[in-house]
Structure formats: structure tokens, C-alpha cells
Amino acid sequence: MIDQWGRTIDYLRISVTDRCNLRCKYCMPDKDISFMQKKELLTKDEICRIAKLASDIGIKKVRITGGEPLIRKDTTDIIKDIKSLKNIKEVCLTTNGIFLNSYLDKLIDSGIDAINVSLDTLKEDKYRDITGGGDIMPVLNSINKCIEKGIKVKLNAVIIKDFNDKEILDFIKFAEEKNIEFRFIEMMPLGAGKKFETITVDEIKKLIEENRKLIPYKSSPKNNGPAVYYKTEEGKGTIGFISPISHTFCGNCNRIRLTADGFLKQCLHFKKGEDLKKLMRQGITDEELTNVIKECCYSKPEQHAFQSENQDSEKRFMYQIGG
Numbered sequence: 407m408i409d410q411w412g413r414t415i416d417y418l419r420i421s422v423t424d425r426c427n428l429r430c431k432y433c434m435p436d437k438d439i440s441f442m443q444k445k446e447l448l449t450k451d452e453i454c455r456i457a458k459l460a461s462d463i464g465i466k467k468v469r470i471t472g473g474e475p476l477i478r479k480d481t482t483d484i485i486k487d488i489k490s491l492k493n494i495k496e497v498c499l500t501t502n503g504i505f506l507n508s509y510l511d512k513l514i515d516s517g518i519d520a521i522n523v524s525l526d527t528l529k530e531d532k533y534r535d536i537t538g539g540g541d542i543m544p545v546l547n548s549i550n551k552c553i554e555k556g557i558k559v560k561l562n563a564v565i566i567k568d569f570n571d572k573e574i575l576d577f578i579k580f581a582e583e584k585n586i587e588f589r590f591i592e593m594m595p596l597g598a599g600k601k602f603e604t605i606t607v608d609e610i611k612k613l614i615e616e617n618r619k620l621i622p623y624k625s626s627p628k629n630n631g632p633a634v635y636y637k638t639e640e641g642k643g644t645i646g647f648i649s650p651i652s653h654t655f656c657g658n659c660n661r662i663r664l665t666a667d668g669f670l671k672q673c674l675h676f677k678k679g680e681d682l683k684k685l686m687r688q689g690i691t692d693e694e695l696t697n698v699i700k701e702c703c704y705s706k707p708e709q710h711a712f713q714s715e716n717q718d719s720e721k722r723f724m725y726q727i728g729g
Contacts, residue, residue, distance in 0.1 A: 428540045521558070
């Protein structure tokens with residue numbers, strides 16, 4: 407699929423639930439948290455129908471997100487069905503890692519290609535604080551099990567001023583010790599994230615380079631996102647930087663997002679898109695639904711506008727959209 411700006415759209419992020427076992431401070435509000443009822447969520451068959459039609463017109467990679475996707479009992483079945491589609495080259499999962507150890511064998515059996523784990527600190531007390539009471543040990547155990555099983559695992563940390571900015575070198579050491587990929591991400595000013603002061607990728611790199619040498623490694627393959635990668639002089643592990651705010655990468659955006667309640671979002675920042683669940687439950691045909699998906703992708707905005715909020719800006723929190 408090609409959008410109106412000439413970009414190839416081949417990456418679909420699917421949120422299977424808005425529910426989560428954690429209460430991360432930049433993802434959820436302090437109080438009055440409400441979750442969707444089961445009838446509001448897309449069913450497994452509805453998710454797979456959208457994935458099938460999207461794959462027929464150009465989607466090659468699918469990422470399963472939440473909330474916490476492993477809260478949903480049929481997530482591994484959804485992954486298996488999507489992975490079986492002939493045009494899908496890669497199916498990945500983003501998780502907080504708490505339940506990952508228990509589900510890893512099922513995920514492997516489903517054909518999962520890679521797993522991203524959110525890990526904003528390596529300290530137990532800070533983890534409890536930022537996650538609203540979470541235990542870091544199951545996460546670390548899950549990471550170790552992924553490595554043992556040979557599953558490609560990436561760790562993502564949102565760097566927040568005066569919270570985890572002093573751990574940046576610890577994150578790098580962790581990546582080197584485990585010989586895995588660790589990515590630093592700028593905070594998105596969306597929902598609860600607006601309350602936190604992010605640190606730009608340039609600031610992070612400057613801090614690292616005061617202590618360690620960064621050697622350009624590679625840029626992420628086009629269908630895997632906007633990360634830029636480096637190695638340290640140790641040569642083990644990989645350090646990635648994702649800068650959605652300071653270095654806007656919208657010009658190469660290749661993704662669309664499906665929320666847990668079936669809304670196809672064109673852009674994380676804007677609330678525009680199409681309510682596919684409503685259309686499906688009204689009896690839309692596959693041909694008609696395919697055309698809706700095509701038109702939604704074609705009409706993607708040129709870039710986000712997080713620096714200038716307007717009436718079309720997304721008002722929902724990250725857990726309600728899909729990370």
C-alpha cells in the first residue's frame with residue numbers, strides 16, 4: 407500500500423487489549439482508570455480477518471501489543487493464525503515481561519519472531535515506583551529465558567529526567583552482558599506522558615560518549631521502525647535510539663495501528679481513522695472492508711504535530727491506543 411505522500415505502508419500494530427497488570431505512570435492516569443468491556447474488544451476472528459485483508463494488500467509485519475497482550479488468553483492463538491498468513495513475514499510481540507516466562511513456550515510454538523520487553527529501570531524500588539507496584543524479577547527471568555531459548559529479544563527504555571537518566575550506562579552494561587539489543591526512546595507527549603520531562607536522544611548520546619565510545623552499527627530495516635543503532639567498543643550487544651520528537655521520522659513512517667476496540671489509527675498523534683469493528687458488525691463485505699483499509703492508509707497525515715496540539719489531537723492514554 408502506498409499513502410498519499412508516497413510512503414509504503416507494510417507494518418500493522420495490533421492492540422489486543424487495553425488491560426494491563428501494571429499501572430505505569432506515563433501510560434495510565436493516576437485514578438479513574440476504566441477498561442473496555444469484553445464485548446467492546448475485537449474477537450480473535452475479527453482481528454485475524456483484518457490482518458488477512460491487510461496482508462493481501464501489502465502488510466508484511468504485524469506487532470501484537472496491549473495494554474499487556476499476555477493478559478488476553480487467546481493471544482498466542484491470534485499470533486499463530488496471523489503468522490500462518492502467506493504474506494506475513496514477521497509477527498512480533500511487545501510486553502512488560504511479567505507473564506512472559508509462563509507463555510514463552512506457547513509463543514515459540516505459535517511462531518513468534520521477536521519480542522520487545524519494556525524495561526525502564528534495572529532497580530527493584532524504581533521499578534515498583536514507575537509501574538505502580540510491579541516486581542522486576544519475573545521480567546529479568548523472562549529476558550534470560552528468551553536468551554536461553556534463542557528468541558530475539560529487544561529491551562525498550564523510555565528515558566525520563568530525574569528518574570532513570572542516571573541508569574543509562576547501566577543499561578548499556580546490561581546489554582553488553584546479555585549480548586542483546588537495548589533501545590532508548592524519547593517520551594511521547596501523549597496522555598499521562600505529558601507530565602514527564604523526557605531526555606532527547608542527542609542528550610543521551612552525549613552523556614554516553616563522555617564515558618564510552620559509540621560506533622555506528624546499522625539503521626533498522628525499513629519494516630522494523632526508525633531506530634538507529636550503535637555498538638560500544640566492547641562489541642557486544644547493540645544500542646538503539648528512537649527519537650520521535652527531536653528527530654521526527656514521519657517521512658519514513660510505514661505503520662498503521664489497530665486499537666483493541668477495532669479503530670484503525672492512521673497516526674499515533676491524531677484521532678483520525680476508521681472504526682472497523684463497527685463496519686464488520688454491520689456486515690461489511692471483505693471487498694468493502696479492504697477498500698476502507700486502503701483508503702485509511704492512503705489518507706495518513708504527513709507527520710505528527712505533538713508540538714502544536716489541536717482539535718484532531720489524540721486525547722486517549724497510551725494503554726487505550728496500543729503501545
